[in-house]
Every structure is written in structure tokens, then in C-alpha cells.
Amino acid sequence: MKFQIYNKMKKVKYLLIIALALILNATTYAQEKKNIDLSDLYERPTFQTKGVRGMNPMRDGETYGTIERGEFNIYNYKSGKKVKTLFSFMELVPEGDTLPIRAYNYILSDDESKALFLTNVNYIYRHSFTADYYVYDIKTKSLKPLSDNGSQRLASFSPDGTKVAFMRDNNLFIKDLNKNEEKQFTFDGLYNNIINGAPDWVYEEEFSFSQGFFWSPDSKKIAYYKFDESKVKEFQMEEFQGLYPEWYSFKYPKAGEDNSVVEVYVYNLENGSTKKMDTGEETDIYLPRMKWTQDANVLAIQRLNRHQNHLEILAANATTGESKVFYDETNKYYIDITDDWTFLKDGKQFLITSERSGYNHIYICQLDGSNVRALTFGDWDVTKIYGFDGKEIYFQAAKNSPTERQIYAVNLKGMMRQIIGNEGVNNARFSNTFKYFININSTVTKPYEYTLYNNKGKVVRVLEDNHELVERLKDYNLSEKKLIKISDPAFVMPDGTTVDVDAWRILPPNFDPNKKYPVLIYVYGGPGHQTVLNQWDNSDWDWMQLLAQKGIISVSINNRGSGAQGEMFKKMTYLELGKYETEDMITLAKYMANQPYVDAEKIAIYGWSYGGFMAANGITKGADYISTAVSVAPVTNWRYYDNIYTERYMRTPQENPEGYDANSPVSNTAMIKGNYLLCHGSGDDNVHYQNAMELIKSMIANGVQFDLMIYPNKNHGIYGGYQEYGDGECRMHLFTKIDNFLFKHLLDK
Secondary structure: HHHHHHHHHHHHHHHHHHHHHHHHHHHHHHOEEEEEOOHHHHOOOOOOOOOOOEEOOOOOEEEEEEEOEEEEEEEEOOOOOOEEEEEHHHHHOOOOOOOOOOOOOEOOOOOOOEEEEEEEEEOOOOOOOEEEEEEOOOOEEEEEOOOOOEEHHHEEEEOOEEEEEEOOOOOOEEEEEOOOEEOOOOOOOOOOOOEEOOOOOHHHHHOOOOOOOOEOOOEEEEEEEEEOOOOOOOOEEEEHHHHHHHHEEEEOOOOOOOOOEEEEEEEEOOOOOOEEOOOOOOOOOEEEOEEEOOOOOEEEEEEEEEOOOOOEEEEOOOOOOOOOEEHHHHOOOOOOOOEEEEEOOOOOEEEEEEEEOOEEEEEEEEEEOEEEEEEOOOOOOOEEEEEEEEEEEEEOOOOOOOOOOEEEEOOOOOEEEEEEEEOOOOEEEEEEOEEEEEEEOOOOOOOOOEEEOOOOOOOEEEEOHHHHHHHHHEEEOOOOOOEEEEEOOOOOOOOOOEEEEEEEEEOOOOOOOOEEEEEEEEEEOOOOOOOOOOOOOOOOHHHHHHHHHHHEEEEEEEOOOOOOOHHHHHOOOOOOOHHHHHHHHHHHHHHOOOOOOOEEEEEEEEEEEHHHHHHHHHHHHHOOOOEEEEEEOOOOHHOEEEEEHHHHHHOOOOOOOHHHHHHHHHOOHHHHOOOEEEEEEEEOOOOOOOHHHHHHHHHHOOOOEEEEEEEEEOOOOOOOEEEEEEEEHHHHHHHHHHHHHHHHHOOOO
């Protein structure tokens, strides 16, 4: 009996041991986390966030339209219920055809009775393209081509929906939809010479607009730009395709060189006349914006001097062409051009943002020029205007912190209220009447949440919270992206005061403070830009996590010259691009080297575009502290870059030669001591391949060894160009190259 009891106890003990082992194994298995690899970034959307896209606010202000499973459906903001289907894409069958067109995008007329659909889209530059447009009558369900005479650009309905204006071959046309008649009203358009109705390359890139004609509110006139680029020098890019590569030429005004001569005209549909607007005798200026006022015969035109520090707004009589200045602003540095200007329905006042107080704020001004009055005040920046509902202006601001954005409203008396105060970055999409809006909120640790609110800040319902991604992230071996402040006496302002800079840091998983880790500094650095925000980062967060898993610390700062901290902080880099920003990267490298967990001999820097310029400066001027650098598509001397961007911050090379050359990587390659990888697309129409070639020439002349990767025909984003290889393959190749380079020089013993 005792023997049987003993055997039973022994058996139970054995089973308990097995059970415990299984539990421990299961726990260990449950605790195992996946590592990220490059295929998660570029071959499958492992960490892609979901959004609420295509929500088109409808005219009534109570509904929005969205594309779902091939239908354009209308939903009620408040209830979330479907109201109706406006149209189906399967209905888009041209007369005489049996299959629907392959629609790329759509544009609704103001009265929502018609739609324009785009097919066969071919990009010219980053924003401009040609396409075949079709006009769809929603009531009759008929689809007709806009024109049978060739592809079009920039097609847009008249406000009354009876006509469509468009551009073809640098000229402007109108299609009368009721009469089915097409009429051309400019005739001198010529490639690389005259452009009617669209900006030239540099306006499109640096003043951020692609359409250069605008219907008057009464549908009786069209105001349009004419660009005479005949004196602008051409830049040539070789397209490596076929047995004999071809050359592509386009007008590109580099710093200090001639610009297009820009004029504004108004075409009158009723009498067929065209009138030139008086913008002054000086032609070496910019006309970066124009907009119809509430008066259908008065056109507002912004006039900016070449130094971009004197802005005037003209009121031009569309019938006579006569104009007068009603707004005048000067700045000792430069004035940023935005779309934050609105004409009030009273026809007497308008709203605009300005940094005249040292911070960006909202002002209300009289159209007769008699008064300019601030509506917002304080040591913080307004960062975006959403619109005006007749009572309040809705806007975004960095009021709580330079790394945060909240949503506010202010009335015309200057009484301000906070609508959304959620932690992190908030951005709003308002309905047409501003009664409702979708708020997009995130932090560095929380992916985007899309929530519908009313304009009092009350939640209506959550539309998307990315909970699937949040759950998926739990399966991966990830590190916290942590916001920190860095103090150093080197962060000094022009008035002698020192500032703490905002930063983020990602430590490796299972970080051991007793070990020594290499560091990668992530940089952009350009004027007004911030790499440190309390928001979810869809661009490089997953790559930084991959580096962390390999044992590399990543860090970034909002250097002097970045935005949302007032004019002094942003504009102190004036005339010396790269000087203070590079000093700040060196200070950051020193700061990290002094941390007990950092290997001071293995500090790297990486950046793209302006960040590539900064990385090149890091491995030259910062060679004593930064041992490894990766530059992608860098500017290597601002003499090679376009004049609108460059002269805004540097003036011309003729006026400021020392400012151009002292902080140019091309001038300083003899300083390079460490490891340098240079990557560029040969089809980059923005930061030309020439920048890489000039840097290479300088490094060879100074006996500097370096690594190089050129991507044939690829543009500034190393996307696009001829498709000998796909964009996904290209990105995989690029970051495999970058990773292998960093691992070799930061991780190998």
C-alpha cells in the first residue's frame, strides 16, 4: 500500500514538473517577439496605419461623400448613416463603349450635379500632370470626353457648373457644356517659352501651386498667369533609356539667375476681351498668389520683391486693369507665402497670417488699407488656418508646446477658445459649414485616431482608431520613441539667451546602460521644418526600430532654424544656411558621446535632401565627432539650387558669396576623415544629380575615399522615372545599401 501511494505521489510530481515545464515554455514562447526586416517596410505594409480617406465635404454641410467598393456614397455626419449613392464607377461608360473608364480621380461641380473624371494620367513634375478628362452628368448618367483634341491639364468647373476651363499645350480653353463647344482663348503658349494658366517649374515647387487660372465668382471671367520663361536658362538631364540615351531639357532658374517674367491677365467670357492687370513696372519680382475678392470685378494679387521681404497685395480692377495696394508688409529677413488669406463676405475686410509680432498670428485688415489688427496674441505660432464660418476662424496652433498642435477658434473681437486639447498633434478636416470636423490625433506612442467632432469639441463618434495596428505592434520587438529636452550652452539665440532643444531618442530593446552603443543622428534641418513632434511617424519610425533591434541608438533634434518657436528661432539661419544647423548636429554628437552608454567613436548621421546636405556637413565640419554619414539626394552647394527657395534664405550668390561657400560641403571635403555614402537619382529634377557630381569631383581632388550609389532615371524621392525596376525594388535596394553601410561601420568590431 505504501509502495502504491509512493508511486502515485511520484507520478503526480512528475506530471507537475511536466506541466510546469510546459507553462514555462509557453510563457517563453509568448514573450518571444518578432524582429523587423526591410521587407516589412517596403514589400508589405506591416506597419501601415489605416486612415479615413476620400471624405469629401458636401455643399449642405451636413453630409460627406466617400468612395466605397466602386461607389460614391453620401453619409450624414451626425448619424453616420448612408443617405444615398451619388454615382457608381461602373456607370462611367462613354457613349459607344461597353466598359467603364479607369478613373484616377474626380472633381465635383459646386452644385454637385456634375463630375470630372481623370484617366491616363502622366506626370510632368511632382505635382503637375496631363490627363484625359471626362464630364459626367450625375442626373442623366451620361459620360462624355471633355475634349477630343488631346489630353488636358487642370480642368475645373465654372462656379455655375455650365463650363469647364482647361489647359493644353501651354494655352487655355473653355468647354461650354450646354452648347458642347470648345473655345481657345490664348494662342501664344509654347514649350520652354510661354506658359498660360500654369506656373513654371520653380513656382510650382517653391510657391506650392500647380493651377494658374481662376474663375470669377460670377463665372463671367477667368484670371490667369502668363509666364514668359524665354530668358530662363535650361537644365538638361540625360534619360538612360535605349541604345542612345536622350536629353530632357526644362527651364530651371538657379540662385542668382533670371526668372520668368510673370504677368496676370483677365479674360472676359461675355465680350471675348483680355485685359492685362497692372502689377507694376518692375518685372524682377514674384506674384505668388492671386484670388478673387467677394467683388467679381476685383482681383487680389500678391506682389513680392525678389528678396522676398516685402509683400504687397494689389486690388486689380478686372475690367480696366488698374490696381492699387491695400496691404503692405516688410520683414528684415523674409516673408513666407501661404494660403492663409480669406476675404470676408462684407466686402470690406480680409484675414491674413503674419509674423510681424515675432510669432505667426492672425490679423484682420481693411480692404482700404486703413487698419491691421491682431486677433491672436502670445509667444506661440499659429500653424494652420482651416477657415471662417462667418463668426469664428478655426485654426491649428503650437500654443502648448512647439512639438504639439491643438485646435482653436477665435472670433473677430479676438475672443479665443480651445476646441481640441488632446495631447500630441491634432489636425482637422472641417465640413463646408464648419459645423463638424474630423480630428486626426496621434502621439509618438499612439497611432492615428480619426474622430468626428462638432465645432464645440464634442465627440460624435470614433471613425478609426488603428486598434489592429496597436495589437500587431505587441508582437514585435520594439522600443519606445521618447521625447526629451537637451540642454547645452551651445544652443544660443541671437540675443544671447540659451534654449533647450526638443529631441527624441530610441534606445535598443533590452537596453543595458552598462554597454556602449553606436548612435545614428537623424536630420532634416531646413528652415521651419521639425523632425521632433509628438505624433506618430509613418515615414522612418519602423526603420529606426529596425536599427534599434541591431543595437543602434537613434536620435533627432529640432535644431535652430526649425519651426513653431517664433521668428527669431526660425530665421536666425538667414544668409548662412547650414552654419547653425551643423553646429547643432555637432553639439548633439558631443552630447551623445558624453553619455555613459554611447560609443563615442561610432556616431553617424543620416539625411535626405536638406538632410543630405546636413549629413554631408556633419562628415566634413563635424568630422572630429561624427565618423559615418549617409547623404541621399543632397544639395552640396546652394549655388546649384533654385532661386526662389535659396534666395529667400541666402539672397543671391552675387550678394552673399561667403554665405554660399563657407557652409558648402563641396568647399569642405578635405575635412572628411570617416566613412561617407552618397546616394542620388540621376533623374532628380529638384536637387539635380549635378550636386552629387560636384561633390564627387571635390572628394577626388582631395583624395577622399567614399561609397556611391546612383539610381538611373529616378527622381528626388527615388521613385518615378523609367520602370526598368519598380519603386518598391528601388527602395529595398537603397535601404539595403544604407543598412549594410551603417552596420559595417557602426556594428563591426
